Amino acid sequence: MTTKTAVVTGASSGIGAATARRLAAEGYRVVLVARRRDRLEALAAELGGAGEAVELDVTDAAAVSAFAAGLDACDVLVNNAGGAIGADFVATADPADWRAMYEVNVLGSLHLTQALLPKLVASGAGTVVMMSSTAGHIVYEGGAGYAAAKHGTHVLAETLRLELFDQPVRVIEIAPGMVRTDEFALNRFGGDAARAAAVYAGVAEPLLAEDIADCVAWTVTRPSHVNVDLLVVRPRAQAAQHKVHRVTE
Structure with a gap:
């Protein structure tokens, strides 16, 4: 049987790297x-013959199109590239940060999806995974820019599913809650390690990148007629966006 091809964006770290490892396995x-x-x-190199590195900026539509044209096949697309910038209130937020978040979280996913959709359809059983966030479903103070971008990802997934209802492509949205990775919070707070650490302070077991990679692998390896429309994944300690169990000394 022909080996299936999965494209994973944002694969250089965190959830993307963990997903790549899991799909290779x-x-x-x-x-x-x-x-x-x-x-x-x-x-x-770690993945051996199962991994192929492609340097690409997902916000560059022309570069994405060229990449897709050179790819022989695509069975699974994991639109994972994304991220948050800042935690400012609406009154003081920098529009440039909002624009940057929208470009990568929404337009990056749009570019890859548009470019690879013909190959996903041609596969006869394609899968698009949109990595959104609980922030795309529930807002919180200081998170409007990120929540707006991830809501865009959510809407992209929902609309695409409707538009592809008669095509052999399923659309899966995974919405993680609190996930501790090496870079997400650090990047959000401009490298401020103390602020990044405070996000997870007292939480004994936040989710890890491998937990989300496990979810991706489970959803994409279901029989092709099974579509997991939306999978919301939080650590047990996070009952809701604002309700997190933290242990203090």
Whole structure:
């Protein structure tokens, strides 16, 4: 049987890297997409023949189109590239931060989906995974820009599913809650390690990137007629966006 191909964006770290490892373990050929070539090449070497590194900025529509044109096949697309910038209130937020979040979280996913959709349809059993967030479903103070971007990802998934109802492509949305990775919170707060650490302070067991990778692998390996429309995943300690069990000394 022909090995299936999975394209994973944002594969240089965090959930993307963990997803790439997990899909490779499931037998996929994994095309690793991100901007940091050194990290991608290291991961590709780790995965052996199952990994292929492609340096790509998902916000560059022309570069995405060229990438797609050179790809022989695509069975699974994991639109994972994204991220948050800042935690400012609406009154003081920098529009440039909002624009940057929208570009990568929404338009990046749009570019990859548009470019690879013909190959996903041609596969006869394609899968698009949109990595959104609980922030795309429930807002919180200081999170409007990120919540708006992830709501855009959510809407993209829902609309695409409607538009592809008669095509052999399923659309899966995974919405993680609190996930501790090496870079997400650190990048959000401009490298401020103390603020980043405070996000997870007292939470004994936040989710890890591997937990979300496990969810991706489970959803994409279901029989092709099974569509997991939306999978919301939180750690047990996070009952809701604002309700988190924290243990203090």
